Amino acid sequence: MIQSMTGFGKSVVQLPAKKITVELKSLNSKSLDVNTRIPSQYREKELQMRSTIANALIRGKVDFGLYVEITGEETSSKVNEVVVRQYIQQLKNIVDGDETELLKMAVRMPDTLKTERNDIDEEEFAAITRVLEEAITEIKTFRLEEGRALEKDFLLRIRNISALLEQVKELDPERMTQVRERLEKAVADMRENVDKNRFEQELIYYLEKYDITEEKVRLANHLDYFLSSLQSEESNGRKLGFICQEIGREINTIGSKANFAPMQKLVVQMKDELEKIKEQVLNVL
Template sequence: MIKSMTGYGRAERHTDQRKITVEIKSLNSKQLDLSARIPSIYREKEYEIRNTVGKALGRGKVDLFVSVENVGGAKTAGGTINKELFKAYYAQLVELQRELGDRNGAEPLMTTVLRLPEVMQTETVAIGDEEWKALAEAVDEAVDNLNQFRLQEGAVLIGDLLKRIDTIQELAAQIVPLEGERIETVRTRLMDNLKALQVNVDNNRFEQEIIYYLEKFDITEEKVRLKQHCDYFRTVAGESEGVGRKLGFIAQEIGREINTTGSKANHAGIQKIVVRMKDELEKIKEQLLNLL
């Protein structure tokens, strides 16, 4: 089924010592734009997580959030201060302060020392197989939930798009009764202009010229192509997935036929109908930006 690019998915997994929460949000985008916030203890799995999410979602601006909460006295990754090295750095900096006459307080000096090489020593926390499995399951479930959301949104979008295609065709049908009126209006205007000139005219030649002139305003081909494009839109909309771009191309072709009809209209009533068709088409194009 067709999916929207907008969606949200969430999942939780629990181990003896931790609660893992995964949230994924997605919006429309021309390609995959994945932003991930993952705790440092799971950093070594980031590439694998990104791969899983990217393959499952295909396209969209995706925000991935992984959070972890200790619930059973689990050790948290952190760091310790190398006290001996800190004291050595600090003593040297205090001595330089006195020599240079620097009157800055001790607090910024301590902050400076903490940033010096090897003062902070990071501890690594070993992650067991059970926790890695829980993390992977949480990611998979969040992705599945997001895809379910996308499917629901996609069904609503397609329903709306098809209604608008129906509206365009209904409006196109309203042009037909106006065509005869338009042709008669053009013929009458030409005749009136000739009478105003008060010149002799070859009636046979005049009729030929009128036919040639009116052929320029004939929209039969545009109506036929418009119907074909609308029918093809419905066919593609019935395909399984990945139809957003294809439907966008078909919408462009529909717009081309509507624009040509408008340029040939030469009738106020037809122009009003064309404007309404364009309005429906613009709404279709906006909605298509959300389809995967």
């Protein structure tokens, strides 16, 4: 089952004094690119959380947000009373003023608030790990649902190309007949004696040059391979991209050999369907 690289996951946990929210958002990317937005006091755990995300999501441009809201009496910032009193005393030496006004001025000065760095306890980090895993589960579910939509589109496009290929096969005998007639007419217009054996050899050469039997067979095989790859247990967007390249190569060769307007129109339609597949393959994990 294929998966999309696009997804969103969110999970929230309420601790006694904190509300912790984890958000994950991913878009398509050639490799894994994780951007984090977490409070500074949790930086020591960043590598561990990045590793968890990388092992689960594999590829994509991933935005990871960890948001902590203090809901209890706990706070990491405290008034630095010693510094504030010193500022007030210094201000008194400069101007006479009301204590309240001096206090308002003092608390605006540098270092009047001190932030105490508290280590993350194991229970709190265990809760963070749990909500991170829940958000990962949610984003993977989102990716699977997006993958189902992509698969439906791929099946439609591949079937369209297969139907166009059948039309190419039906037109091929008429095309080869016209190629032969054009060559014979070109020789007749020369109004010169032509060695029949040499002409037959040249005719065979050009007919072989315009022959698309191998391309038709290879294109059909590539289409089948694409469909079977969709059903594999692992999602592999790179593999589907490589198969698309091979499909495109055969379609281009048929177009270059066609030399027949009705068939070239079919080739253009096949290219259009293939381009739509290529655009969507970029979103596959």
